Amino acid sequence: MMKIINYLDHIDKRWIYLVLAIAVIFPFLFPIGCPMKITPPVSNMYNYINDSIPEGGVMLVSVDYDPSTMAELHPMGKALITHCFSKNIRVFLMGLYPPGVGLAQDMISNTLEEWNKSNPDNIKILGNDISLFAFVPGVSVVILKMGEDIRGTFNTDAYGNDLDSLPIMAGVNTYNDIDYMVDLAGSSVILSWIIYANGRYNQKMGIGTTAVSMAEYYAYLNSGQANGMLGGLKGAAEYEALLIKNNVSQDRNQASIGMDAQSSGHLTYIIFIIVGNIIYFIKRKKEK
Amino acid sequence: MFLKKQLPLLVAMFMGTMMIIQFFIPHPFSKNVYSTILDWLMIVTAFTLLIAVQSTVQMHITKIRRKVTDWQSSVIVLTALGITVFVGILGGAYAPTNILMKIFPNVQPGSDTPLMYLYIYFQTPMQATIFSLLAFYMASAAFRAFRARSFDATMLLITASIVTIGRVPIGQFFYANMPEVVEWILNYPSMAAQRGILIGVNLGMIATSLKIILGIERGYLGGGK
Numbered sequence: 001m002m003k004i005i006n007y008l009d010h011i012d013k014r015w016i017y018l019v020l021a022i023a024v025i026f027p028f029l030f031p032i033g034c035p036m037k038i039t040p041p042v043s044n045m046y047n048y049i050n051d052s053i054p055e056g057g058v059m060l061v062s063v064d065y066d067p068s069t070m071a072e073l074h075p076m077g078k079a080l081i082t083h084c085f086s087k088n089i090r091v092f093l094m095g096l097y098p099p100g101v102g103l104a105q106d107m108i109s110n111t112l113e114e115w116n117k118s119n120p121d122n123i124k125i126l127g128n129d130i131s132l133f134a135f136v137p138g139v140s141v142v143i144l145k146m147g148e149d150i151r152g153t154f155n156t157d158a159y160g161n162d163l164d165s166l167p168i169m170a171g172v173n174t175y176n177d178i179d180y181m182v183d184l185a186g187s188s189v190i191l192s193w194i195i196y197a198n199g200r201y202n203q204k205m206g207i208g209t210t211a212v213s214m215a216e217y218y219a220y221l222n223s224g225q226a227n228g229m230l231g232g233l234k235g236a237a238e239y240e241a242l243l244i245k246n247n248v249s250q251d252r253n254q255a256s257i258g259m260d261a262q263s264s265g266h267l268t269y270i271i272f273i274i275v276g277n278i279i280y281f282i283k284r285k286k287e288k
Numbered sequence: 289m290f291l292k293k294q295l296p297l298l299v300a301m302f303m304g305t306m307m308i309i310q311f312f313i314p315h316p317f318s319k320n321v322y323s324t325i326l327d328w329l330m331i332v333t334a335f336t337l338l339i340a341v342q343s344t345v346q347m348h349i350t351k352i353r354r355k356v357t358d359w360q361s362s363v364i365v366l367t368a369l370g371i372t373v374f375v376g377i378l379g380g381a382y383a384p385t386n387i388l389m390k391i392f393p394n395v396q397p398g399s400d401t402p403l404m405y406l407y408i409y410f411q412t413p414m415q416a417t418i419f420s421l422l423a424f425y426m427a428s429a430a431f432r433a434f435r436a437r438s439f440d441a442t443m444l445l446i447t448a449s450i451v452t453i454g455r456v457p458i459g460q461f462f463y464a465n466m467p468e469v470v471e472w473i474l475n476y477p478s479m480a481a482q483r484g485i486l487i488g489v490n491l492g493m494i495a496t497s498l499k500i501i502l503g504i505e506r507g508y509l510g511g512g513k
Contacts, residue, residue, distance in 0.1 A: 013428045020427040034457030037467045067412040068419035102407045105382050109400075132382070137333040145326040148319070153330075159383035211455060218479040219486060234455055263458035265423065270453055272431040273445065280435045 002286070009279050016272065023268040027260035033252075034263055041221055042238040045206040045228025046083070049180060050246075055088045057179040058172055062193065063107065064185035066099035069210050073184045074107065075236040075255035076208040079243060080182060081111045085124050086248040090168050092178075094133040094154075096142060096189060101135045101158060108132055118250075131168045132158040140192045147175050147201040175201040182230075184208040190217060198225050208235065233258050297503045304501035345369070376403045447473060 053059060061080055065073045077093075084091045093108060095101035108130055116123050124130060133154040136142050145153040150173055151163045163169050171177055181203055183193040190207055197203040204227065207217050211232025220226045230236055236255035243249040244256075307325070310318050348362035379388045379402040388402070389395050436442040453459040454470035463469070499505035 011431075013432075016428050016431055017424045020424060024423075032458075035460060036457045037460060039467055039471055067415035070412070070416060071420075099407075099411075101382075102404065103412075105404060106408055106412075135381075136330060137337055138330040139333075141326055141329040141333065145323070145330065148323050148326065152323075158381070160380075215474055215478045216482055218474050219483050222475070222479060232455065234457075237457075259457055263456040266452050266456045267458055269427060269430045270449055272427060273434050273449060276431045276434060277436055277445075280437075 005279055005282050008275065009283065020265065020268055023264045024261045027264045028257070031257065032260045032263065034260060036234075036238055036241050036256075036259070038238045038242060039235075041229040041231065042235055043228075043242065045182070045230065046239060046242045048204075048206070048227055049080070049083055049089070050087065053084075053087065053089050053179040056090065057087075058090045058092065058177060059084050060092045060094065060178050060181035061104075062181065062183045062185070063093055063095045063100040063104040064097060064183060064187070064189045065103065066097070067103070069186035070103060071258070072210050072233045072236065073186065073208060074103065075233070075253060075258070076182075076230045076239065077104075077107045077184055078111050079236055079239040079253065079255070080208075081107065081130065082115065083239075083243060083248060085111070085115050085119075085122075085129065086243075088122075088129075089179075090172075091130045092133060092168070092172075093130070095135060096139045096192075098135055101132065104132050105158065126159075127157070127161065127166045128168055131166060134158050134160075139189065140196055143192055143196040144200070147197065147203075150174060150177075175203040178203065180204050180206065182206045182208055186210040186213055194220050194225050206230075211235075233262055293506075293509065296509055297506070300508075301501055301503055304497070341369075372403070372406060375406060379403055447477075 049059065059080075061077055063073075063077060081091055093104040095104050108126065112124055112126065112130065134156050135158070136154055138145070142153060151169070154163060156162055157166060175181075175197060181193070181197065182205065183190050186209060190209060190213075193203075193205060198205050205225075206228040207220070207226045208230040209217060209232075211234065214229060214231030214235075217226065217229055221229055230239055233255050237259040240249065240253045240256045244252070303325075307322075310322050345366065348366050351359050351362040352366075379385060381403055382401060383397060384395050384399055384401050389397070434445060434448075436445050450466075451470050451473060453462065454466040459466035459470075496505060500508065
């Protein structure tokens with residue numbers, strides 16, 4: 001018995017990596033399809049977009065993350081855009097950092113392609129239904145300036161077109177003309193949006209963040225400064241589940257598929273913690 | 289001395305005080321001043337990006353010159369930087385430039401640019417891969433370091449385990465109301481601690497801002513002592 005305990009206690013960490021890798025890859029090959037309960041922060045955001053933004057309304061999505069957290073945050077953006085398309089809501093994307101603008105561009109190409117393929121009777125066009133603002137440096141300053149004059153902040157979209165020439169810009173000048181905004185970020189830039197866009201200009205907003213950061217933002221949900229939150233891949237998967245439930249999407253998407261792998265990975269962590277502690281207590285008892 | 293020390297302090301004091309006063313005056317003149325200052329700030333920030341590039345280039349050139357350990361990595365950094373800048377200027381960021389369309393007639397106005405290609409197919413997988421390695425280090429730490437050595441450590445371990453398993457759908461197999469339990473943990477005990485930290489941090493930020501405006505805090509001027 002002690003031989004096994006000692007072996008496990010000094011096991012080469014590469015075996016641990018291998019077990020985790022198998023645990024994560026296996027569900028992609030053999031999907032589990034775990035059922036999912038929708039949590040209130042996710043349903044609040046969904047219901048607000050679904051019921052409170054009128055047709056032709058405006059939603060802003062700020063893509064403030066880089067590729068390191070895109071596995072969690074990219075599916076959120078895609079699900080939000082798909083939802084807006086289904087409600088004929090105009091969507092503006094932007095990024096406060098250059099990597100975010102690149103990912104926003106990727107998000108637009110993917111969602112436009114997928115939507116137009118599956119909805120030939122409701123084609124969405126870049127510049128009419130969705131647009132990407134040009135990158136402007138300044139982070140908090142950009143957020144503040146948008147409250148005064150959105151056209152003056154960006155001047156052009158990311159493709160060099162004058163904002164005044166875009167049909168999507170009709171009637172959009174300040175935050176007063178944006179019905180809802182969601183910041184997707186894994187960093188504290190969310191606080192800048194809460195403090196400046198919501199605090200100073202009363203912009204109604206929601207949060208999309210990584211699972212590891214979400215605990216930080218419950219205080220703002222509770223205070224009403226944000227009315228909904230998508231936390232980590234599960235938040236995105238819950239949103240996708242709501243889209244499927246309401247017939248906006250038909251198939252399981254990126255986040256829902258990834259949840260099986262994440263479930264398996266988390267379960268593996270718990271098993272590691274339990275086994276590690278059993279080893280620890282047996283050895284401690286033996287030493288006494 | 290005046291230009292290096294007193295003048296920046298006076299500028300900081302004037303601008304800080306003015307922006308606070310401006311906030312409470314909804315007059316069009318005040319709003320115009322505010323809007324103009326925001327424009328200035330965006331221009332200044334754009335120049336800080338240039339300083340960042342200059343600093344990166346200078347640091348890596350120094351490393352190559354001195355042949356420090358792994359100086360070859362600096363060559364890769366500078367080469368990648370040069371290629372990206374060249375491709376970006378020649379081909380455009382999100383829409384292809386006229387020069388690119390002239391050189392490659394099959395490139396259309398709606399086509400992807402070479403810069404986006406580099407970003408999506410080089411930088412994105414590399415950065416995502418590096419970050420995903422964290423999952424493996426965490427697995428190793430879960431097995432070796434996450435031990436119930438004391439009461440505090442045990443509390444942390446139990447809470448973290450509940451949140452870890454409750455934040456994925458498989459948690460519902462063990463206990464149907466697991467998502468509600470996790471929401472409760474995040475909404476009450478965790479938020480109480482977060483609020484305490486946030487209030488402390490923000491009070492500190494207000495105090496530091498006041499110290500800068502009043503010229504007591506001078507660390508931002510640089511220059512050591």
